[in-house]
Amino acid sequence: MDFGFSISPSSTINLDKVDFTLYDRLCEIEPDAKKCMACGSCSATCTAGPWTGMSVRKVILGIQRGKESEAEKMLKGCMLCGKCTMVCPRGINTRHLILSLCRIYGEGER
Amino acid sequence: MKDNIVIIGGGIAGMEAAHQLLLLGYKPILVEKSDHLGGHVADWHKLFPDMSPAKDAVRDLEEKIKEANIFLETEVSFINRLKNGYNVMFTNGVNVICKAILLATGFNLFEASRKEEYGYGIYNQVMTNSDLERWFNTGDDKRINGKEIKKVGFVHCVGSRDVKAGNPQCSKVCCITAIKQAMEVKEFFPDAEVYCFYMDLRLFGKKYEDFYIKAQMESGVHFIRGRVSEVSENIEGKVIVKTEDTLSGKPAKVTLDLLVLMSGIVCNKQAVDTASLVQVKTDSDGFLKSKDNILNIIETDSKGVFLAGTATGPKTVPETVAEARAAALAIHNYLVTLK
Numbered sequence: 406m407d408f409g410f411s412i413s414p415s416s417t418i419n420l421d422k423v424d425f426t427l428y429d430r431l432c433e434i435e436p437d438a439k440k441c442m443a444c445g446s447c448s449a450t451c452t453a454g455p456w457t458g459m460s461v462r463k464v465i466l467g468i469q470r471g472k473e474s475e476a477e478k479m480l481k482g483c484m485l486c487g488k489c490t491m492v493c494p495r496g497i498n499t500r501h502l503i504l505s506l507c508r509i510y511g512e513g514e515r
Numbered sequence: 516m517k518d519n520i521v522i523i524g525g526g527i528a529g530m531e532a533a534h535q536l537l538l539l540g541y542k543p544i545l546v547e548k549s550d551h552l553g554g555h556v557a558d559w560h561k562l563f564p565d566m567s568p569a570k571d572a573v574r575d576l577e578e579k580i581k582e583a584n585i586f587l588e589t590e591v592s593f594i595n596r597l598k599n600g601y602n603v604m605f606t607n608g609v610n611v612i613c614k615a616i617l618l619a620t621g622f623n624l625f626e627a628s629r630k631e632e633y634g635y636g637i638y639n640q641v642m643t644n645s646d647l648e649r650w651f652n653t654g655d656d657k658r659i660n661g662k663e664i665k666k667v668g669f670v671h672c673v674g675s676r677d678v679k680a681g682n683p684q685c686s687k688v689c690c691i692t693a694i695k696q697a698m699e700v701k702e703f704f705p706d707a708e709v710y711c712f713y714m715d716l717r718l719f720g721k722k723y724e725d726f727y728i729k730a731q732m733e734s735g736v737h738f739i740r741g742r743v744s745e746v747s748e749n750i751e752g753k754v755i756v757k758t759e760d761t762l763s764g765k766p767a768k769v770t771l772d773l774l775v776l777m778s779g780i781v782c783n784k785q786a787v788d789t790a791s792l793v794q795v796k797t798d799s800d801g802f803l804k805s806k807d808n809i810l811n812i813i814e815t816d817s818k819g820v821f822l823a824g825t826a827t828g829p830k831t832v833p834e835t836v837a838e839a840r841a842a843a844l845a846i847h848n849y850l851v852t853l854k
């Protein structure tokens with residue numbers, strides 16, 4: 406029956422249900438992903454960010470919180486220029502991390 | 516014998532000051548209200564940043580002050596002002612005339628049960644930082660023993676940075692304590708998921724940021740930025756924590772087997788009464804008031820009365836020790852000028 410309205414899904418992040426498989430896989434290849442302190446330098450410097458929504462900080466956070474499809478969508482905006490790597494104060498090779506993530510997502514498609 | 520000096524409080528501050536005064540040739544009188552020396556540090560297990568045993572630090576100082584006059588389970592009953600000193604009456608009946616008094620009365624741990632929304636004393640699986648240190652020391656706590664510990668949370672800023680709780684100050688040592696304890700818990704329960712719920716990570720001290728990186732890299736502690744708003748209990752007796760994951764901008768919740776509250780450092784109310792006997796007031800933050808908070812934190816407006824350690828605000832052990840040494844020297848210089 407259609408009541409003309411629906412219940413909107415809760416935006417709550419339920420940490421009990423977050424699947425860490427992708428995050429664990431990423432940390433295997435890119436252990437430095439764990440080091441991110443969410444400072445936002447990478448996103449601030451990203452030339453593509455303002456137009457495409459790409460943000461390395463949000464990609465890492467998204468994967469930590471089980472928002473994998475959102476992370477994947479963001480990655481498509483990256484042009485691999487490497488500016489984010491230059492500014493990351495924790496010395497994370499973010500460009501390499503992006504490439505590794507694309508590879509992991511690629512594996513999933515095959 | 517040189518002039519009498521009374522030190523009130525036998526924590527790290529009082530002990531180190533006594534040690535230095537002994538080296539300077541005085542025979543200080545140290546009064547401690549509890550039945551042992553060491554203050555709060557006597558309750559801790561391992562001290563950041565070196566992770567050395569707290570009991571070694573206390574024992575080391577105890578050895579050094581054997582020559583001092585130490586009164587345990589003793590407090591001050593009253594103090595009378597004299598021309599160039601004070602007449603101090605102790606609860607053990609001893610009465611001394613002294614030239615200088617050091618207030619080393621320390622701090623109180625915030626009473627976690629006052630933050631009712633966190634459920635301390637209401638839900639079984641909620642403990643404080645101090646309770647966890649006790650478990651590290653004694654291995655005895657029914658919240659942990661015999662329980663399956665798979666998920667543990669640490670709540671930062673409990674009773675700190677909280678105007679409603681009457682303490683707008685940052686307690687300074689609890690961010691690093693939370694990270695230290697999170698890593699220790701991971702050592703005991705390697706398969707556990709450990710969460711730290713923080714507003715800011717205030718890791719100001721030597722090597723503290725290294726602890727943070729190590730907690731991320733080696734221990735895999737999950738850091739969630741957001742203040743815990745409420746805690747509830749489910750039918751299995753586990754605790755459910757609600758917060759906002761402010762980095763994601765979304766509410767978050769998680770079910771935990773154990774929740775550890777980082778109780779903050781607040782002023783020792785009883786010390787305020789003792790200090791008022793020598794006209795030392797409280798500062799706007801509730802701690803004892805120094806002459807000023809830049810160059811004269813050890814001095815007070817009362818002649819011959821000095822301060823050291825957490826009596827004036829949150830401090831680490833090395834900071835407390837440094838102040839105690841400075842206070843001993845300040846007392847010595849003061850006594851010299853009286854001559």
Ligand SMILES: Cc1cc2nc3c(=O)[nH]c(=O)nc-3n(C[C@H](O)[C@H](O)[C@H](O)COP(=O)(O)OP(=O)(O)OC[C@H]3O[C@@H](n4cnc5c(N)ncnc54)[C@H](O)[C@@H]3O)c2cc1C
Pocket residue numbers: 523524525526527528529546547548549552553554555556559561562563564589590591619620621622623624644645688692778779780783785786789823824825826830831832833835
């Ligand atoms: C959970 C937690 C963990 C910590 N871990 C560390 C760590 O790992 N490393 C580190 O550097 N710092 C640590 N700290 C900080 C450390 O505890 C303090 O720096 C230290 O205790 C300060 O010593 P104090 O002598 O000033 O005060 P206290 O330790 O509070 O000692 C004061 C003493 O005075 C006595 N006293 C009070 N009033 C009177 C009175 N009126 N008459 C007689 N006696 C009185 C008290 O009984 C007490 O023995 C930690 C703090 C907390 C809360």
Ligand code: SF4
Pocket residue numbers: 447450451452453454459460461482483484485486487488489490499500
């Ligand atoms: S590599 Fe990608 S994410 Fe990094 S700055 Fe360049 S476009 Fe932005």
Ligand code: SF4
Pocket residue numbers: 440441442443444445446447448461462492493494495496497499
């Ligand atoms: S710059 Fe580095 S530490 Fe900062 S948010 Fe980006 S990846 Fe994380």
Ligand code: SF4
Pocket residue numbers: 671672673675676684685686687688689690691715716717777779
């Ligand atoms: S040190 Fe950290 S946990 Fe403690 S009050 Fe300050 S910000 Fe909060």
